[in-house]
Amino acid sequence: MDSTNWIDRRFETGASHLARLTSRRSFLTRLGTLLLGGASIPLLPLSRAAAQAADAGFKDPDIEGDAGEPMNCDKWRYCSIDGFMSPCCGGSASSCPPGTEMSAVTWIGTCTNPADGIDYLISYNDCCGKSPCGQCFCNNNEDDMRSYVTARSNNINWCLAHSTTAYHSTVALVLGRADA
Amino acid sequence: MISRLWLPGILIGAAITPGFAQEFDSFGRSEVLPEPERDWVFVDYSLVDVADDRFLGLIGVAETFPSAAIEYSADGSSLFVVETFYTRGNRGDRTDTVTIFDTSTLGVSGEIVIPAKRALMLAVTGTLALTDNDRFLAVFNLTPATSISVVDVETRSFVGEISTPGCSLVFATGDLSYAMICANGDLLSVSLDENGREVSKERTEQFFDPEVDPIREPGVRYADEWLFASFDGILHSVDVSGSTPRIGESWSLLTASDRDQNWRITGRQPLAVHQQSGRLYVLARQNDEPLDDPADWDGTEIWSFDLATRERVQRLEALPESDESEGAGAAIGATSGDGASNIQVTQGDEPLLVSAAGSGISVRHAMTGEYLHERLQNAPSSGWLSLRIR
Numbered sequence: 001m002d003s004t005n006w007i008d009r010r011f012e013t014g015a016s017h018l019a020r021l022t023s024r025r026s027f028l029t030r031l032g033t034l035l036l037g038g039a040s041i042p043l044l045p046l047s048r049a050a051a052q053a054a055d056a057g058f059k060d061p062d063i064e065g066d067a068g069e070p071m072n073c074d075k076w077r078y079c080s081i082d083g084f085m086s087p088c089c090g091g092s093a094s095s096c097p098p099g100t101e102m103s104a105v106t107w108i109g110t111c112t113n114p115a116d117g118i119d120y121l122i123s124y125n126d127c128c129g130k131s132p133c134g135q136c137f138c139n140n141n142e143d144d145m146r147s148y149v150t151a152r153s154n155n156i157n158w159c160l161a162h163s164t165t166a167y168h169s170t171v172a173l174v175l176g177r178a179d180a
Numbered sequence: 181m182i183s184r185l186w187l188p189g190i191l192i193g194a195a196i197t198p199g200f201a202q203e204f205d206s207f208g209r210s211e212v213l214p215e216p217e218r219d220w221v222f223v224d225y226s227l228v229d230v231a232d233d234r235f236l237g238l239i240g241v242a243e244t245f246p247s248a249a250i251e252y253s254a255d256g257s258s259l260f261v262v263e264t265f266y267t268r269g270n271r272g273d274r275t276d277t278v279t280i281f282d283t284s285t286l287g288v289s290g291e292i293v294i295p296a297k298r299a300l301m302l303a304v305t306g307t308l309a310l311t312d313n314d315r316f317l318a319v320f321n322l323t324p325a326t327s328i329s330v331v332d333v334e335t336r337s338f339v340g341e342i343s344t345p346g347c348s349l350v351f352a353t354g355d356l357s358y359a360m361i362c363a364n365g366d367l368l369s370v371s372l373d374e375n376g377r378e379v380s381k382e383r384t385e386q387f388f389d390p391e392v393d394p395i396r397e398p399g400v401r402y403a404d405e406w407l408f409a410s411f412d413g414i415l416h417s418v419d420v421s422g423s424t425p426r427i428g429e430s431w432s433l434l435t436a437s438d439r440d441q442n443w444r445i446t447g448r449q450p451l452a453v454h455q456q457s458g459r460l461y462v463l464a465r466q467n468d469e470p471l472d473d474p475a476d477w478d479g480t481e482i483w484s485f486d487l488a489t490r491e492r493v494q495r496l497e498a499l500p501e502s503d504e505s506e507g508a509g510a511a512i513g514a515t516s517g518d519g520a521s522n523i524q525v526t527q528g529d530e531p532l533l534v535s536a537a538g539s540g541i542s543v544r545h546a547m548t549g550e551y552l553h554e555r556l557q558n559a560p561s562s563g564w565l566s567l568r569i570r
Binding site for chain 2 (some may be wrong): 105131144146147151157160
């Protein structure tokens with residue numbers, strides 16, 4: 001799916017749906033080639049290794065329709081994503097595109113899996129080190145907090161603690177059950 | 181026949197009559213800005229005379245991030261912007277600077293290297309703050325640990341870093357103090373000594389619930405108060421006249437009737453204050469559902485309030501950016517496109533209300549709402565609006 005079609009489809013869904021298209025987009029616009037250097041990481045909301053390990057043990061069930069389509073903004077695990085979807089950029093929902101590195105810190109959302117009705121914790125790690133992918137922008141930040149609640153805000157470049165630091169795209173890792 | 185042959189010669193002769201000296205352009209001349217006027221407004225880094233519809237110049241920033249905050253030296257001769265550089269363009273070693281620009285040329289006149297920690301985020305307001313005595317600049321850092329870097333603009337030197345755990349963004353609150361917004365809905369008050377070193381840090385009472393009705397970052401200073409609008413249209417005030425901030429009374433910008441009609445306070449830069457009259461200008465729109473982020477939704481109207489009486493005194497239509505606008509989500513960076521995203525008001529006796537949409541800037545007399553320019557022709561199409569003279 002190309003981004004134009006995606007945008008068209010988004011517009012067909014009406015104003016209430018559009019309300020979910022929020023500020024990460026503008027952040028990316030301003031981002032350009034903006035970067036952050038290799039700062040220290042004193043407080044990790046989540047370690048990258050832990051996130052990857054969690055997702056490796058999760059089997060995404062077959063879901064018919066948009067909610068199961070990796071390159072669709074309505075895929076269930078993208079409910080709080082805010083960025084270019086990694087599968088449209090050469091990666092997958094749980095892996096970064098070639099030559100980019102997954103951010104070590106990130107923001108976390110909770111999404112309901114329609115296959116089993118269970119809420120899962122989702123980690124929206126940015127893929128860092130190259131300029132913005134520009135494909136399949138998706139912004140469903142339902143529980144986004146203001147930037148002074150930093151660990152839950154997507155108005156921040158989450159490549160910020162990385163050595164190669166340009167924002168490229170975003171993955172959605174399933175960490176586990178929200179009620180676990 | 182003879183007259184036709186002679187005519188050009190006569191005309192040339194007239195052009196070189198004795199006493200007339202043709203002046204030729206000299207090479208290498210650059211303009212210098214005259215004394216600034218109240219009608220000068222920065223649109224991001226572009227300086228525009230919004231009364232005369234004239235582009236005056238561009239701050240010579242090097243980085244691509246377009247909406248950094250601007251502060252000025254006490255004598256008005258310099259302005260300060262924070263920049264981030266990498267040795268290899270988009271990679272390599274990082275250097276952050278407070279870059280000093282000459283306000284008469286908007287060119288670089290100096291720099292102060294600060295720790296490479298400055299926050300790179302959407303917020304403009306709160307990323308840079310100059311104490312009220314015009315001496316110490318604070319730069320908000322996010323690594324993701326939060327802190328501020330303090331810079332002495334008089335000696336042009338980095339003073340030190342102050343850790344501010346749990347608290348973000350920075351606002352000047354006095355000659356030697358700042359306030360920061362904390363994640364649990366209170367403020368951190370940071371006091372400095374006369375050398376810019378930390379004296380104390382103190383938390384205020386909680387005045388909003390970030391989970392229920394968060395305040396939005398772009399606050400505005402009104403004399404000794406900071407004003408912040410919440411998602412739900414509540415105006416919070418913080419009195420900074422004393423040694424520590426005091427939380428003022430909050431009140432609703434929306435009447436019961438407004439709420440019934442689903443009016444909401446929106447826009448990237450939703451508030452502006454005319455200090456002299458005490459009028460607060462606010463961007464508002466109707467939307468059936470609460471907005472996850474009001475910043476992406478233009479105000480279709482600009483309301484003004486008398487801050488003394490809390491009465492709404494004006495309702496103005498905000499010009500949409502264009503008929504062709506496809507709205508929020510049509511492109512990265514697009515707002516809803518049906519109104520204005522940023523507002524600002526110039527100060528003094530004859531204030532101008534400036535509003536920016538995605539493809540044009542409107543200027544009108546702030547007190548009457550009468551248009552001076554429906555659309556500026558010689559200005560950027562949109563951007564963060566900062567006053568040259570506050």
